[in-house]
Amino acid sequence: MAVYRALRGSIRRLLERITHDQGATPGLPQPLEFIGQLQNLGMDVRKHYIYLLSTLLARGAPVEQMLPAFEATVMSRISAETLAEVQRDDVERLFEDDYQQHDCQLVYVIYVYLDSLHATSPVLSVIDAHIARCNVPTSGGVREALRLVRALPPDMSNKLTELAETFKLRHLLKVRSRLIRALDRFTETNDIAGLQTLYNSAQALVPSAMNEWTYACFISAFLQFWRSQQIALQVWDDMIATGITPSVNSWNALLRYGQHHDRSALLKIWTKMILVGVVPDVHCWTTRIHSQFRADLVDDGLESLRLMLASETPPTTATINASIDGLLANDRFEQAFRIVTVADQLGVPANLITYNTLLRGVLKKRGATEVMSLLHNMTNRGITPDVYTFTIVLDGLYNSPFPAPGDSLHENVTEVFSFMESLEIRANITTYTALIGGLLDAHNFPAVAGVRKVMTERKIQGNADFYTVLIKSAFQRSEFVEVSLLWQELISLNVRRDHILWMETIWGYAQAGMIPEMQEALEMMKKEPGPRIVITLKGYVTILRALERRGENMAARRIVEDVVGSWGERGEVRKHGGAARIEEECFWGRLRRGGKGGGVYYRCI
Numbered sequence: 001m002a003v004y005r006a007l008r009g010s011i012r013r014l015l016e017r018i019t020h021d022q023g024a025t026p027g028l029p030q031p032l033e034f035i036g037q038l039q040n041l042g043m044d045v046r047k048h049y050i051y052l053l054s055t056l057l058a059r060g061a062p063v064e065q066m067l068p069a070f071e072a073t074v075m076s077r078i079s080a081e082t083l084a085e086v087q088r089d090d091v092e093r094l095f096e097d098d099y100q101q102h103d104c105q106l107v108y109v110i111y112v113y114l115d116s117l118h119a120t121s122p123v124l125s126v127i128d129a130h131i132a133r134c135n136v137p138t139s140g141g142v143r144e145a146l147r148l149v150r151a152l153p154p155d156m157s158n159k160l161t162e163l164a165e166t167f168k169l170r171h172l173l174k175v176r177s178r179l180i181r182a183l184d185r186f187t188e189t190n191d192i193a194g195l196q197t198l199y200n201s202a203q204a205l206v207p208s209a210m211n212e213w214t215y216a217c218f219i220s221a222f223l224q225f226w227r228s229q230q231i232a233l234q235v236w237d238d239m240i241a242t243g244i245t246p247s248v249n250s251w252n253a254l255l256r257y258g259q260h261h262d263r264s265a266l267l268k269i270w271t272k273m274i275l276v277g278v279v280p281d282v283h284c285w286t287t288r289i290h291s292q293f294r295a296d297l298v299d300d301g302l303e304s305l306r307l308m309l310a311s312e313t314p315p316t317t318a319t320i321n322a323s324i325d326g327l328l329a330n331d332r333f334e335q336a337f338r339i340v341t342v343a344d345q346l347g348v349p350a351n352l353i354t355y356n357t358l359l360r361g362v363l364k365k366r367g368a369t370e371v372m373s374l375l376h377n378m379t380n381r382g383i384t385p386d387v388y389t390f391t392i393v394l395d396g397l398y399n400s401p402f403p404a405p406g407d408s409l410h411e412n413v414t415e416v417f418s419f420m421e422s423l424e425i426r427a428n429i430t431t432y433t434a435l436i437g438g439l440l441d442a443h444n445f446p447a448v449a450g451v452r453k454v455m456t457e458r459k460i461q462g463n464a465d466f467y468t469v470l471i472k473s474a475f476q477r478s479e480f481v482e483v484s485l486l487w488q489e490l491i492s493l494n495v496r497r498d499h500i501l502w503m504e505t506i507w508g509y510a511q512a513g514m515i516p517e518m519q520e521a522l523e524m525m526k527k528e529p530g531p532r533i534v535i536t537l538k539g540y541v542t543i544l545r546a547l548e549r550r551g552e553n554m555a556a557r558r559i560v561e562d563v564v565g566s567w568g569e570r571g572e573v574r575k576h577g578g579a580a581r582i583e584e585e586c587f588w589g590r591l592r593r594g595g596k597g598g599g600v601y602y603r604c605i
Contacts, residue, residue: 011038015048019055032072039076049073050103053110058151063119070110071123077107083126089542091127092134105137105145109160112167131171132178139165166205173202173209176217183221192225203238212246215239216253223256248281255287266291280311286319293326298335301326305342315346321353328361336361352383356392363396371397371412375419387431390420391438398447413450414457433466440473462490464498471501475508480517483508497528503539510546515555522562537563 019031029037031052039045052069078090095108111127137145142164146157172179186195199218202210215235222232236254239246246254251273255266270288273280280288285308292301301323308315320343327336336358340350355378362370371393375385393416397409425431432455439447455462462470467490474482483505490497502525509518525533535543540563547556 011043012048012051015051019052032068035072046073046076046103049076050106053106054149057106057110057113057156058149058153060153060156063114063117066110067114067119067121067124070107070114071121073107073110074123074127083122086126086130088130088133089538091130092136094127095134095136101141102145102148105141106149108137109142109145109164112163113160115167115171116163128171128175132168132182136168137164169201170205170209173214176213179214179217183217187221187224190225192222192228192231195221195225196231199235208242210239210242212239212244212250215244216250219250219253220256223253246278248278248284251278251280252284252287255284256291266295280313282313282316282319285311285313285315286322289319290322290326293323293332294329296330296332298327298330298332302335309346315343315348317343317348317351317354320348320350321357324354324357324361328357328364331365333361333365350378350381350383352378352386352389355383355385356389359389359392360396363393363399372415372419375416379423384423385420385425387434388438390416391435391442394435394447394451395439395442395444398444398450410450410453413454417454417458429460429463429466432460432462433469436466437469440469461493462495464496464501467495468501468504471508472504475504475512478512480512480514497525497533499533499535499539502533503535503543506535507539507543507546510543510550510552510555513550513552515552518555519558522559 015031015034018028018034021028023030035045035048035052038048049069049072053066053073056066056069074094077094078086093104095104095111111124114124139161143157143161146152146160149157172182182198183195186192186198195218202214202218215238218235219232222228222235232254236246236250239250244250251269254269255273266288270280273284285304289301289304289308292298292304305315305319305323308319320339323339324336327333327339340354340358343350355374359371359374362374375393378385394413397412397416432451435451436448439445439451467486471483471486474480474486487505502521506518506521506525509515509521525535540559543559544556547553547559
């Protein structure tokens with residue numbers, strides 16, 4: 001060990017020499033090449049990558065030098081074998097790990113810095129996809145990490161700190177789909193104050209991160225609230241004040257102002273748009289018609305459809321679907337079916353969304369009487385229902401305001417499955433699992449029971465995936481008795497269990513603080529016949545995190561003893577050249593910092 005420490009010091013000095021040489025001395029390798037050679041020898045090179053990043057940052061290296069070093073650092077620290085396998089937890093652990101706190105904070109700073117320089121790469125794209133949902137270092141953590149970077153100019157330190165403080169907001173505003181998801185959360189929770197705070201923060205950014213489409217997104221979000229139309233108009237005025245000339249897309253967003261039964265406002269906005277010379281496209285016409293139908297202004301909507309045709313702007317299937325949705329919102333069934341007829345006359349084909357919309361509306365207000373005729377109608381048009389269609393049908397049958405008498409409901413469900421099979425849509429266990437998952441997401445538990453009854457009648461037995469979906473849902477609803485009953489059922493049916501089913505069960509009990517049940521599940525897993533079932537190290541880290549959050553250190557210790565007992569001594573893990581896989585490093589790092597005072601779990605070995 002002493003020889004290894006001495007060798008490590010020599011390697012570090014050599015890396016410092018190579019890094020500062022910057023290719024001036026012939027024969028010396030480049031820093032990344034040198035670290036790569038060390039990695040091939042089985043050495044843990046993550047500290048070397050951090051040193052290289054620190055040096056490049058202090059030097060103000062350009063993107064073409066910084067990016068390869070950053071990518072190599074990331075790949076040395078994530079547990080996934082490929083970028084396609086990277087999950088949110090991998091990205092969060094990359095930036096926030098108590099065991100290597102300052103290193104993680106520095107990696108985050110470099111990421112923010114590269115983002116500010118508009119750098120692009122596959123690694124950055126993967127991080128971008130998850131970063132908005134991750135916990136990242138605080139401003140104080142960023143400052144602490146920067147203090148450890150030797151020779152970093154003060155102005156550079158201040159710039160990086162400011163970038164980190166505003167990064168999450170700028171990143172949110174940069175990607176439309178991510179911003180829309182964030183805005184949707186405000187509307188779903190009716191949090192207009194939170195939405196205003198987010199908008200004010202975005203407006204205050206210097207330099208501004210707002211552009212036309214971000215303003216349009218905020219306008220659309222505010223218009224979802226009944227009493228915030230004036231705020232939406234203020235956002236419109238803010239956009240104009242910045243010098244942005246609204247395009248047809250922005251006008252399309254503003255047209256939603258008329259959805260709340262405000263006929264005069266909709267007409268005023270439309271007239272103003274025409275006066276400034278904007279030619280409405282198919283999206284504007286669709287929004288106008290949809291808004292009028294949703295406001296139950298049926299004659300206005302039909303007139304707009306006529307004017308749309310007169311303007312030589314042909315409606316699309318999306319126009320027809322929006323019209324049907326608006327009409328069914330006010331139970332205008334005859335007009336909705338009339339729109340389908342008009343679409344046929346215009347040569348605009350209905351699609352799966354058209355019929356899914358019709359099915360949802362009919363089931364909501366008319367029960368099961370027209371469902372089968374609609375299903376036959378759509379198949380006669382060459383439109384094949386999918387699993388989502390049948391989920392809508394089953395959900396609607398069980399939620400119908402006109403419940404079927406006696407056994408009629410079950411007969412209706414059986415008829416739906418018979419129809420599905422007549423279309424050669426195989427109702428195998430994968431199909432049933434997808435249906436059950438959709439119904440659980442809709443919280444339609446009677447429908448779940450109905451589908452399971454059909455499975456029993458047709459002698460279709462659930463597999464591990466099927467029961468995993470049921471057990472995971474039961475844990476989410478804190479229905480622990482249901483979890484126990486499901487386990488009794490699958491054991492009695494001799495369903496083959498896999499590591500995912502065990503992982504979800506053990507993790508569910510750990511999250512709930514049900515330690516005896518968790519330990520019993522662990523013991524049952526160890527006694528499984530056949531090939532030994534092993535939870536991945538990444539899974540164990542997830543379980544340990546859940547136990548840590550509940551302060552269950554002794555339970556965590558017993559899990560650690562179990563895992564380590566299957567490995568033997570730690571030397572067995574590191575016997576191949578001294579370098580452990582990243583999953584192992586995450587596991588051991590978790591142990592070192594576990595419990596009060598740190599190292600409680602680690603000392604157990």
